[in-house]
Amino acid sequence: MVDAMRNLETYDAPLQAGDTETQTVGCRHTNPEICAKNSIQGKCAFTSKDNICKTPPASWPKKYMKLKSEGTTTN
Numbered sequence: 001m002v003d004a005m006r007n008l009e010t011y012d013a014p015l016q017a018g019d020t021e022t023q024t025v026g027c028r029h030t031n032p033e034i035c036a037k038n039s040i041q042g043k044c045a046f047t048s049k050d051n052i053c054k055t056p057p058a059s060w061p062k063k064y065m066k067l068k069s070e071g072t073t074t075n
Helices: 060-070
Strands: none
Touching: none
16 A cells, blocks of 8 residues: 555544535545545545545544534634
């Protein structure tokens, strides 16, 4: 596996303005290389001009609520 695509710290990173339960600013997948939507226009943060991932990990809604309740936000 290529470590260049590993994205370990981003899943736990503070929320950003624009993060919701259904989308994330940037990629929150820990291993984007195996994401089924990697590089798909309109779905993947790596290919969108606004850097929004429309298909975050299935665990994202729960993680989002946890980060939101902890008040971890960056702007």
